Amino acid sequence: MDIQQLQNLLAETKASLDSFQSDGLEKSRIDAQEKALQLARALERPRDAILKLAYAPSVVMAVKIAHDMEIFPVLAKATSPVPLADLASVKPADPLLVERILRLLATNGFVQEFAPREYLPTRLSKEMTERASIGVVESLFLEFLPTFQKTPEYLRATNYRNPDDPMLAALQYTNDFKTDGFTWLCQNPEALTRFNSFMEGQRADRPHWGDWFPVQEQILDHPDLEADTPLLVDIGAGRGHDLIGFKKRFPDVRGKLILEDLPAVIEEVQGAQDLAVAGIDTVSYDFFKQVQPVQGARAYYFKNVLHDWSDEKAAIIFNNLKPAMKPGFSKIIAEEYILPDQNARSLPCMTDMAVMVFCSGLERTQQRWTDLMTSVGLRVAKFWVREGDGLGIIEAELPESA
Numbered sequence: 001m002d003i004q005q006l007q008n009l010l011a012e013t014k015a016s017l018d019s020f021q022s023d024g025l026e027k028s029r030i031d032a033q034e035k036a037l038q039l040a041r042a043l044e045r046p047r048d049a050i051l052k053l054a055y056a057p058s059v060v061m062a063v064k065i066a067h068d069m070e071i072f073p074v075l076a077k078a079t080s081p082v083p084l085a086d087l088a089s090v091k092p093a094d095p096l097l098v099e100r101i102l103r104l105l106a107t108n109g110f111v112q113e114f115a116p117r118e119y120l121p122t123r124l125s126k127e128m129t130e131r132a133s134i135g136v137v138e139s140l141f142l143e144f145l146p147t148f149q150k151t152p153e154y155l156r157a158t159n160y161r162n163p164d165d166p167m168l169a170a171l172q173y174t175n176d177f178k179t180d181g182f183t184w185l186c187q188n189p190e191a192l193t194r195f196n197s198f199m200e201g202q203r204a205d206r207p208h209w210g211d212w213f214p215v216q217e218q219i220l221d222h223p224d225l226e227a228d229t230p231l232l233v234d235i236g237a238g239r240g241h242d243l244i245g246f247k248k249r250f251p252d253v254r255g256k257l258i259l260e261d262l263p264a265v266i267e268e269v270q271g272a273q274d275l276a277v278a279g280i281d282t283v284s285y286d287f288f289k290q291v292q293p294v295q296g297a298r299a300y301y302f303k304n305v306l307h308d309w310s311d312e313k314a315a316i317i318f319n320n321l322k323p324a325m326k327p328g329f330s331k332i333i334a335e336e337y338i339l340p341d342q343n344a345r346s347l348p349c350m351t352d353m354a355v356m357v358f359c360s361g362l363e364r365t366q367q368r369w370t371d372l373m374t375s376v377g378l379r380v381a382k383f384w385v386r387e388g389d390g391l392g393i394i395e396a397e398l399p400e401s402a
């Protein structure tokens with residue numbers, strides 16, 4: 001271990017932390033976190049690092065078990081240390097089993113051991129009482145983890161072709177069915193509910209696009225916008241959390257907000273969010289089978305939708321959208337990762353693996369986005385790239401000659 005290298009990393013970590021203290025920027029926070037992580041990695045012996053990495057699924061397993069044993073809501077409410085017996089009595093579960101699960105969770109910040117067999121909540125135990133974070137853990141554990149396990153075998157069987165067929169992803173190989181992943185979810189209501197909560201949770205604490213994108217200048221300031229103009233059509237919107245977030249930020253805008261998704265999702269969201277209160281209309285729509293039914297909207301918004309599909313499939317989605325777009329007025333706002341050519345952050349890379357195994361999707365670099373848009377006769381007006389590890393925005397439109 002090179003002590004001088006460790007000292008340098010420590011100094012760099014401290015400098016990033018100082019920047020975060022003075023500017024409070026998300027980029028500085030993530031820089032500091034990544035430097036601290038590099039320092040922690042450099043302090044670890046390679047063999048230990050690999051052992052811990054290979055054991056890492058046991059942590060997700062323990063979080064899932066603690067959730068199933070309903071331990072987090074009890075802990076989250078606690079204002080004084082909770083004895084093991086109280087946590088074990090919730091389900092009830094064997095106290096020894098609960099103690100073992102909590103011991104591992106304490107090493108990962110999900111609970112604090114105040115004294116032997118007495119526990120206090122942490123930020124993570126409280127977070128595990130939120131629907132969106134529960135959805136993240138449950139959907140990734142139940143739908144994705146078995147598929148991750150089978151993916152090396154699947155790729156060997158397909159001679160390491162980059163997956164691009166949504167009917168033949170690792171998901172189908174693992175579960176032996178013949179529809180695309182989203183149709184499969186629609187046929188499995190419990191999995192669909194978990195997935196929709198996962199989608200609500202996956203923005204995590206990163207900002208809503210309305211907080212950083214110049215919505216006023218780029219979308220709202222247009223003389224042709226009337227009260228009955230479709231203002232924002234969220235295509236593949238899931239539960240509509242992004243539209244609800246938009247309405248909160250721009251409560252008085254002229255124009256309609258419209259949520260589109262597959263019929264089973266529209267049915268599921270009716271019970272989950274009060275869309276009517278937010279003034280959001282719902283439309284059942286299959287972007288592979290139908291031409292976009294909402295004509296002449298100011299903005300057609302996709303978030304984490306295009307990354308689910310290969311270029312070939314994304315081209316069908318755009319070709320079904322283009323006839324509805326009004327030249328010189330309608331825009332596409334795609335909120336997605338815009339990968340750098342080098343040194344991407346870890347979260348986009350993990351998401352890239354998730355969409356690969358689930359639906360043969362992929363995260364794209366700027367060049368890949370440009371190629372995709374150009375191939376279907378669209379023009380990228382601007383890439384709005386975010387610092388940190390958040391999603392960027394690809395703003396696209398019909399070319400002037402259209």
Ligand SMILES: C[S@@+](CC[C@H](N)C(=O)[O-])C[C@H]1O[C@@H](n2cnc3c(N)ncnc32)[C@H](O)[C@@H]1O
Nearest residue numbers: 182199236237238261262285286287288303304
């Ligand atoms: C990865 S989720 C993203 C959900 C939401 N936009 C978000 O970011 O939280 C993809 C969404 O696309 C929808 N979807 C999949 N296939 C579709 C299709 N053929 N037509 C319309 N929506 C579809 C799914 O039901 C799902 O809600």
